[in-house]
Structure formats: C-alpha cells, structure tokens
Amino acid sequence: xxVTARNGAALTEDGLDALVxxxxxIRLGRSGSRSELMTRTGLGRAxxxxxxxxxxxxxxxxxxxxxxSTGGRPARRLDFNAAAGHVLVADLGATxxxxxxxxxxxxxxxxRDEPSDITDGPAHCLGRxxxxxxxxxxxxxxxxxxxxVGIGVPGPVEFATGRPISPPIMPGWDGYPVRERIAAxxxxxxxxxxxxxxxxxxxxxxxxxxxxxNVVIVKIGTGIGAGVISDGRLHRGAQGSAGxxxxxxxxxxxxxxxxxxxxxxxxxxxxxxxxxxxxxxAARDGRSGRLRAALDANGRVTAADIARSASFGDPVAVGLLxxxxxxxxLMLASVVNFFNPSLIVIGGGVxxxxxxxxxxxxxxVYRRSLPLATRDLLVQRSSLGEVAGVIGASSxxxxxxxxxxxxxxxxxxxxxxxxxxxxxxxxx
Ligand SMILES: [Zn+2]
Numbered sequence: 001x002x003v004t005a006r007n008g009a010a011l012t013e014d015g016l017d018a019l020v021x022x023x024x025x026i027r028l029g030r031s032g033s034r035s036e037l038m039t040r041t042g043l044g045r046a047x048x049x050x051x052x053x054x055x056x057x058x059x060x061x062x063x064x065x066x067x068x069s070t071g072g073r074p075a076r077r078l079d080f081n082a083a084a085g086h087v088l089v090a091d092l093g094a095t096x097x098x099x100x101x102x103x104x105x106x107x108x109x110x111x112r113d114e115p116s117d118i119t120d121g122p123a124h125c126l127g128r129x130x131x132x133x134x135x136x137x138x139x140x141x142x143x144x145x146x147x148x149v150g151i152g153v154p155g156p157v158e159f160a161t162g163r164p165i166s167p168p169i170m171p172g173w174d175g176y177p178v179r180e181r182i183a184a185x186x187x188x189x190x191x192x193x194x195x196x197x198x199x200x201x202x203x204x205x206x207x208x209x210x211x212x213x214n215v216v217i218v219k220i221g222t223g224i225g226a227g228v229i230s231d232g233r234l235h236r237g238a239q240g241s242a243g244x245x246x247x248x249x250x251x252x253x254x255x256x257x258x259x260x261x262x263x264x265x266x267x268x269x270x271x272x273x274x275x276x277x278x279x280x281x282a283a284r285d286g287r288s289g290r291l292r293a294a295l296d297a298n299g300r301v302t303a304a305d306i307a308r309s310a311s312f313g314d315p316v317a318v319g320l321l322x323x324x325x326x327x328x329x330l331m332l333a334s335v336v337n338f339f340n341p342s343l344i345v346i347g348g349g350v351x352x353x354x355x356x357x358x359x360x361x362x363x364x365v366y367r368r369s370l371p372l373a374t375r376d377l378l379v380q381r382s383s384l385g386e387v388a389g390v391i392g393a394s395s396x397x398x399x400x401x402x403x404x405x406x407x408x409x410x411x412x413x414x415x416x417x418x419x420x421x422x423x424x425x426x427x428x
Contacts, residue, residue, distance in 0.1 A: 200227025
C-alpha cells in the first residue's frame with residue numbers, strides 16, 4: 001500500500017515510518033536538529049531533510065535558532081510547533097472533575113476544577129464537563145483550532161470503543177458511549193482512557209518518570225490502580241485493562257468484600273475508602289481521639305483525616321497508613337519480580353498526603369523483591385500532583401493524533417485543510 005503525500009508524490013510505508021519517527025523525535029524533545037535526527041533514527045540525510053521539510057510545510061515543525069554545535073558550524077534547531085492547535089481534556093475522579101485546555105505539548109493554557117460525584121452518572125457528569133469545556137473554549141487567543149478531546153474516568157475503559165466496562169465505582173456508566181456523546185458536540189476526534197493510565201502518561205511525559213523506559217505508576221485514591229510504561233510505551237493490554245492491581249486478591253477472608261463483588265481485593269484493604277472505613281471504626285470505639293474529633297466535626301472520617309492525624313503522630317492513624325503501605329508494597333514486590341521496572345511512582349490523593357504510607361511501601365518492596373530487580377529500583381512520589389491527569393490526557397490525545405494510523409490518514413490529503421488549520425496557523 002502507498003499513500004500520496006501532499007505534493008502528489010507517493011508516500012511509501014517506509015516514508016510514513018520516517019515521517020512519524022522524525023515528528024516523534026522532535027516533539028518529544030529527543031532530537032533538536034537534522035544531524036541529531038540522523039544519529040538517533042539511523043535515517044539518511046536526504047530522508048531526514050525531506051520529512052522535516054514536509055512537517056515544516058504542514059506547520060508542525062519550525063526552524064529555530066542556532067542549536068548545539070558539533071565542531072563545525074552550529075546546526076540549525078528544529079522545534080515542534082506546539083501552538084499549531086489546542087486540546088480539551090477532562091480528568092474525572094470519584095469525587096472531582098478537572099478540565100483544561102492545553103497546547104499540543106501538554107502545556108496547560110487554562111484549567112477549571114470542581115467537586116463532583118461520579119455516581120451521579122454520565123448524563124450529569126459529562127454535562128458538567130461540556131459546560132466547563134464551553135467556558136474554556138470561550139477564552140480569547142487559544143492557539144489554532146481544536147485538534148482533539150481526551151477524557152479520563154475512574155474505571156476500566158475499552159480503549160478501542162471509548163466505553164467504560166463494568167466500572168465498580170461508576171454506577172450507570174457501564175457501556176456508556178462517552179466518545180460518541182462528546183464527538184457529537186465537537187468537530188474533533190475523542191479518546192477515553194482510565195484515570196490511572198493518564199496519570200502514568202502525565203508523569204512519564206512531564207514528571208518524575210521522564211526518561212525511564214519501564215515504570216509502574218500506582219494511584220492510591222478512593223481505589224487503587226496502576227499504569228504500566230513498558231519499553232517506552234504505555235501498555236494498555238489486549239482490552240485496555242492492564243494494571244488493574246487493586247483487584248488482585250491479597251487475603252483469603254470472606255469478610256473483606258470489594259466493590260467489584262469479589263473478596264480479599266487489595267483495594268478493599270488498602271484503598272482510600274478502606275482507610276476511611278477503618279479510621280471511622282477506630283473513632284467510634286474510642287481508639288483514636290483525633291479521628292473521633294474528625295468524626296464529631298464532619299459526621300464521617302476520610303482518608304485525608306487519617307493522613308492529617310498521622311502527621312500529628314496519632315498512633316492509630318500511623319498504624320493504618322503503615323498497614324496499607326505494607327499491603328501495597330507486597331503487591332508491588334510481586335509486580336517488580338514479574339516486570340522489573342526501573343521506577344515505581346506512587347500517586348493519588350491518599351499517597352500525596354503522608355510520608356508513612358510511602359515509607360512502608362518502599363521498605364516492603366525492597367525487602368520482598370529479588371536483589372537484581374531492586375539493585376537500581378527507585379520508588380518515588382508523583383511529582384505533578386493534581387494536574388498529572390489533565391497533562392496525561394493531553395499526551396494521550398497528541399500521541400493518538402500523531403500515531404502512524406492518524407498520519408496515514410492525514411498525509412494523503414492534498415488540501416491543507418486536511419490537517420486542522422495547521423497551514424494557516426503557521427502562516428500567521
Ligand atoms: Zn475488587
């Protein structure tokens with residue numbers, strides 16, 4: 001098969017591969033000049049020049065100033081034109097909605113967030129997302145036009161169809177056509193993924209995981225999940241459910257019932273909801289004065305109350321976080337032995353809040369994993385905090401836009417409008 005490039009010349013399969021490789025190198029910051037492109041991709045001078053020229057013509061790359069000198073005259077820089085367009089993203093958590101408009105390199109141009117309850121169902125929650133999107137779209141001076149929309153939800157998503165599948169904490173969302181609903185409003189492609197994969201993409205592209213090829217990113221919020229970067233790619237698995245570690249069985253105890261319907265799941269023992277449950281029990285039977293005070297003040301105990309009490313040295317709260325950390329650490333030790341990552345990132349609301357949890361996870365992982373697997377293993381806290389989800393959603397959209405499949409669809413178009421207004425944006 002061959003497709004036709006804009007200038008009418010046939011773009012072969014190899015040509016398409018080279019085009020995608022050149023664009024990825026520049027937009028991900030791995031190469032900054034034609035000579036670096038040649039060294040890193042192994043492509044010849046003429047191919048690099050031709051492909052870079054096409055991407056400049058399309059408005060995706062720009063000639064920059066003098067770059068790094070390699071002895072002779074300094075090589076001219078090539079820059080990614082991140083302002084060629086913008087992307088709308090939303091990160092739906094169990095208890096919040098976070099939306100943003102970003103440029104094509106994931107930089108946040110504007111952002112809105114509000115409390116929300118995912119159990120209110122898709123009509124309500126997506127209605128709020130759409131209202132917040134409209135607010136962002138009305139801002140002046142957004143770069144280019146809208147190129148794509150990305151949405152993260154707190155449950156398993158079949159990536160190919162963009163539909164949540166039997167999500168344990170999202171009643172009313174099973175099979176809901178999220179992509180079709182959003183795509184009907186916007187003249188742009190839409191991608192949906194689970195929130196943990198987006199956290200992983202965000203930390204990998206712009207956070208603490210940058211530069212690592214094999215990473216496990218664990219989110220400990222209301223529930224527990226993990227995103228997996230394998231050999232420099234997000235590993236979604238056959239259906240999109242890879243990394244769902246919260247529902248690994250860790251105890252054989254019929255009294256520990258999980259929201260997924262099984263018993264003994266990690267999430268049912270060590271997630272934020274489980275911490276809150278155990279903290280409330282400790283408050284009611286008088287074991288912790290601080291948790292009792294939180295219960296009296298608010299009528300309930302949250303994971304945040306436990307983290308706060310632990311930071312004041314409350315022994316019950318410290319014990320709960322340590323026990324949760326050891327359980328997460330035991331699961332991760334198995335994952336480390338199986339997958340051999342160079343980095344484990346711990347993120348999510350519960351993990352952000354206290355040192356005891358991270359310390360217990362770290363200690364257990366190092367003690368229970370094989371020595372070779374832990375020789376250079378790092379266990380670190382998420383560095384992007386609450387914006388990791390929207391940054392990751394933007395990365396997902398841009399990765400999909402510039403994937404081989406999308407580029408194959410774009411490049412044959414002889415008309416510059418085939419790429420959303422890029423030519424016009426570049427001409428301004
Ligand atoms: Zn479960």
